[in-house]
Amino acid sequence: MQDAYRTVPHEGVHETEINRSRFRCALAPAATESEAQDFIARIRAEHPGANHNCWAYVIGTDASVQKASDDGEPGGTAGVPMLQMLLRRDMRYTVAVVTRYFGGVKLGAGGLIRAYGGAVGEALDALGTVTRQRFRLATVTVDHQRAGKLENDLRSTGRTVRDVRYGEAVTLEVALPDADVDAFRRWLADATAGSAHCELGGEAYGDA
Missing domain, CATH: 3.30.70.240 (Alpha-Beta Plaits)
Structure with missing residues (x-):
């Protein structure tokens, strides 16, 4: 077992707007992969009208379980940058779901990568870590x-x-x-x- 790990203290949400698209990042601690998947399913159910519910999670003090989904966004532009942000911040036992409501302006691949990764980073800053x-x-x-x-x-x-x-x-x-x-x-x-x-x-x- 590792001596310590970092996670979020509780569930929380932070929303940002980029070129009229709303990016709503929901974060939660998750002790198991099943808990992470249950959280993802709950957020998806709460936002059935959203264009995308992209997600990523890291389970295990050694980050042995890492998974992500673009949920219809171009491959590698949503889930992966979200996961990379969690890992860059040394987060463990943490799940993130970014719900996007499209505002009519396309962001391009680079814009999407910055938006999804940035949404997770801003949410971590807003919620804090323990x-x-x-x-x-x-x-x-x-x-x-x-x-x-x-x-x-x-x-x-x-x-x-x-x-x-x-x-x-x-x-x-x-x-x-x-x-x-x-x-x-x-x-x-x-x-x-x-x-x-x-x-x-x-x-x-x-x-x-």
Whole structure:
């Protein structure tokens, strides 16, 4: 797994007009290829009267899945420049759909490439991006008496508490960078006088 990847924080839309044609770029995070395809289908259904709904997406921290469609525009003038813009911005797990309403003025191949790639770039600028950092999940079990202070101490030291569960003991799920695991074990032992139990789990991505 890669240490981090960049995506969009949520769905969003940015629209621009070029020579009377409207280019509406819808962006969304997509954890899987199926999610990306569902988003594309939804945007297409929302704009049945559009001339084109061109799209591109990148799935995988290593960009292992890259797909694009010109949706009737001349080959290579829409989907590919959209995909190239996503890759140029190091976007992953991201899907873009550019809906075009033709305004009567032909743009030519070069104009289309600039328009579709530019629509994605402008939408990314407008919506912003987030970096998802790879974390190791640690499950910490502690008694009720120490739990409240421990949770506060965890948050005050900048560590991410993803979940807190109350039972006979209190269980906290903490997200740790790999480099912090050993230091965290020592810190936890000091903070709880050795009374807390820490068990390492799998890996996940979260906000950096």
